[in-house]
Amino acid sequence: MKWIDLLHRWTGGIVGLVLAVLGLSGAILVFKHQWLGWLPGAGDAQRQDVATLAAQMNAALAVPGEAPRSLLFAYSDFGLTRRSYSGEAGVYADQAGRVVAAWDSKWDRFELWLFDLHHHLFLGDAGEIAAGIAGLIGLAFVITGVILWWRLRKTFKLRLFPKRMSRPAIVTHHRDIGVVFAPLLFLSMATGMLMVLKPVSTAVFAPGQGAGALQKPFAPPKVEGGPLTRNLDWAAMFTAARARYPGAEIRLVALPRKPGDLIQMRLRQPAEWLPNGRTLLWFRPESGAIVDTRDAQAMPTGIRAYNSVYPLHAAKVGGWLWKLVVASTGLVLAMLGSFAVWTFWFKRPKPRARPVRPAIAAAE
Structure with missing residues (x-):
């Protein structure tokens, strides 16, 4: 169990910020059509x-x-x-053909660069693969987090935010809110990873059929x-x-x-x-x-199943209820990832100083 805890903490401290960015940007993009409603x-x-x-x-x-x-x-x-x-x-x-907004670069439109951040981390194809790998690591976080929570399940308390901003309170909150959202976090990261990592999605939806x-x-x-x-x-x-x-x-x-x-x-x-x-x-x-x-x-059934991955991930099905669920999951992921990085790098407990034993005087 100790090595699982060690792996979970170290990996979270390194990858947590990427998952936080993906979670927050994804939560905002769920309601893209709504906050673009100000356009004529x-x-x-x-x-x-x-x-x-x-x-x-x-x-x-x-x-x-x-x-x-x-x-x-x-x-x-x-x-x-x-x-x-x-x-x-x-x-x-508009649907009469009149132009209401124009741009020459993604940097001219908030929704475009935010989409690029969420899907490519501003790094093109390499960023897309990195985001997919982060999602794969996130799945391991969910599994190991549930395992680590199980031994302390009797201390479970449901809180939206940590009781205080101390390291023990944040770790406790991280563990408890994480297990509540574990199924949704698993679904969100699994669907995101399957869209990006083609060898994995091919193995899942078209086993034995090869690349493409x-x-x-x-x-x-x-x-x-x-x-x-x-x-x-x-x-x-x-x-x-x-x-x-x-x-x-x-x-x-x-x-x-x-x-x-x-x-x-x-x-x-x-x-x-x-x-x-x-x-x-x-x-x-x-x-x-x-x-x-x-x-x-x-x-084929596998192709049709694969076509359902994006709608589930981006809340393009299920109406307002699923939009709220997916957005909430993204916000929780952002909170878990950012707090994991903060507690690992800036709130690490100081090593205990060993007591100094008094020197024994040599016998004269």
């Missing part, structure tokens, strides 16, 4: 009629200069469409498209998509990034948890003709 048009009711969607595509493509890389249409709780351009540039436009098994069903067809026509009949394309998948919500249109690429349309069927769905259609960029489709609901 953010509170507008979502419109999914073909005419409105087609008008938004035509408005975006009519702007002189570079065409957007993608359009992410308004949600039921956020009435703006996001146009993304090369690099980090983008705009928010989870991405293979979503790979574009091996068909080369022509040059993008700016005046495509978007209404006809959206109508064709709806005919293939009645009742589906049209979420995103991704335009070709390089010559030969196809137009990709992403839909969300009613049974899908992912906010942007994983039902896909590809169109020829020169004519708008359908090339291929993928039905997310017809995919």
Whole structure:
């Protein structure tokens, strides 16, 4: 038991700050659409009629200069469409096509750099892997923390905050609040880790199928498209998509990034948890003709289970109750991680001084 305690404390003192950052940023991002509600048009009711969607595509493509890389249409709780351009540039436009906010860098928008902090720790792909490893270590924290709590379970007292800011009170609070949130902390860190560490998620959801098994069903067809026509009949394309998948919500249109690429349309069927769905259609960029489709609901069980990881992690399913639960879990993780670092590095108990034995006088 002593080595478990030692490992738990030392690892917490080192990794705790990373977990605190991930927990706090995640808790804030849960309510992103709510605190972006001050933007003009953010509170507008979502419109999914073909005419409105087609008008938004035509408005975006009519702007002189570079065409957007993608359009992410308004949600039921956020009435703006996001146009993304090369690099980090983008705009928010209302559903009539009017631009209400624009940026050239993620540093221009709080929600963008906060998202990058949570997902990449400002370090790109390396930061994403580091965050995934931190989540994996966090799972070990939960398991070892429950083991260490069990022997002291009779002293359990539920407090939201430590009784006082002394090291013993903080350690006691850390242990007790940690065991209360242990199942939710485990779920939060497991889902976050599974999204990032592909070898682990492949082993869980597609065992024995090798690298890339989870991405293979979503790979574009091996068909080369022509040059993008700016005046495509978007209404006809959206109508064709709806005919293939009645009742589906049209979420995103991704335009070709390089010559030969196809137009990709992403839909969300009613049974899908992912906010942007994983039902896909590809169109020829020169004519708008359908090339291929993928039905997310017809995919293998493992793929559909993997598609539920992000909605659970980011509280995109379950309504307001699950949002509050996930945000609370993130705040508790931030508190546990920051207090662990503080008590380990700045509140460590001083070693006891050994009593000095009096020297025995030599016999004369």
